[in-house]
Amino acid sequence: KYTFVVKLTIFTATYNRAHLLPRLFKSLKRQGCFDFEWLVIDDGSVDKTTDLFEDFLKEELPFSIRFYTQENQGLIRTLNSGISLAKGCYLIKMDSDDYVMDDFVENICRWIDEIDSNKKIYAVGGLRVTAQGMPLKGKWPIIPKEGYVDASDIERKQYNLDADMTEAWRLEVLRRYPFPVWPTEKFAPEQIVTHQIAIEGYKIRWRAVPLTICEYQEGGLTLGASTLEKKNPMGYAMMYEQQLDRPDFSFQKKICSAMNMFALTMIGRTPSYYFKNKHKVIKLLAFIPGVLLFFRRIKQFVSNGG
Structure with missing residues (x-):
């Protein structure tokens, strides 16, 4: 080809x-x-x-x-x-x-x-x-x-x-x-x-x-990684989802990745992406702390320029 x-x-x-x-x-x-x-x-x-x-x-x-x-x-x-x-x-x-x-x-x-x-x-x-x-x-x-x-x-x-x-x-x-x-x-x-x-x-x-x-x-x-995340929340949500497959990540690290994934899918107004069938247990455990992280991320993004 x-x-x-x-x-x-x-x-x-x-x-x-x-x-x-x-x-x-x-x-x-x-x-x-x-x-x-x-x-x-x-x-x-x-x-x-x-x-x-x-x-x-x-x-x-x-x-x-x-x-x-x-x-x-x-x-x-x-x-x-x-x-x-x-x-x-x-x-x-x-x-x-x-x-x-x-x-x-x-x-x-x-x-x-x-x-x-x-x-x-x-x-x-x-x-x-x-x-x-x-x-x-x-x-x-x-x-x-x-x-x-x-x-x-x-x-x-x-x-x-x-x-x-x-x-x-x-x-x-x-x-x-x-x-x-x-x-x-x-x-x-x-x-x-x-x-x-x-x-x-x-x-x-x-x-x-x-x-x-x-x-x-x-x-x-x-030099503009935080701005990139703010402008491309779903792109970074895909990154955090992929981390759930990492064999070198501990269960605790995967919970943190799922929390970030949820927060960013909310910012990206596509929470349905988070609730796909894969990694159900990890995503369920990360849901409540992910909600709290979402509000924290919103505050961070606003303080960094809206």
């Missing part, structure tokens, strides 16, 4: 980041290996992003650029479009405020060759670091002497891998798990998918090697 023409698709969803994209473009041109395409979807920008790519596409480059524009649909729908359009065997989601090390593609391709025949390892990953070269969480990962650790997405914390990382995902796996978005919203946490893939037994081979340099921008998703 799909024709893979390169090893990597480096995918960037962008919105009003014309001032940052040249930095990423220059870092891609500095690579020593060019077995990749750069796939970019502009999600309704009103700046000079289209003009910028018209200039990029005039250059003679050792890699291909595919540039698309669309009306604003939000990151997750745009990510699904990128996964559908990708022509690489593996996909890397590259934020528009990141740029890459000079050996980025070379390292990723070498790591992929090591795991490509192991179908239960569906991705390879390395570090996103600050401009000063420090891990985003401030602590280096705990990596065995072999130089890597094979861990699922829900096992990351025990290895200090729970900060933002850079991963190259196997497309044939990723395409089986489309990222969900509630019909009336624009965002849901990516971990709904990455944790589901982990629950089903897939692992990532992680290394403590810097791959990308990250400088979070004002208005970005990471």
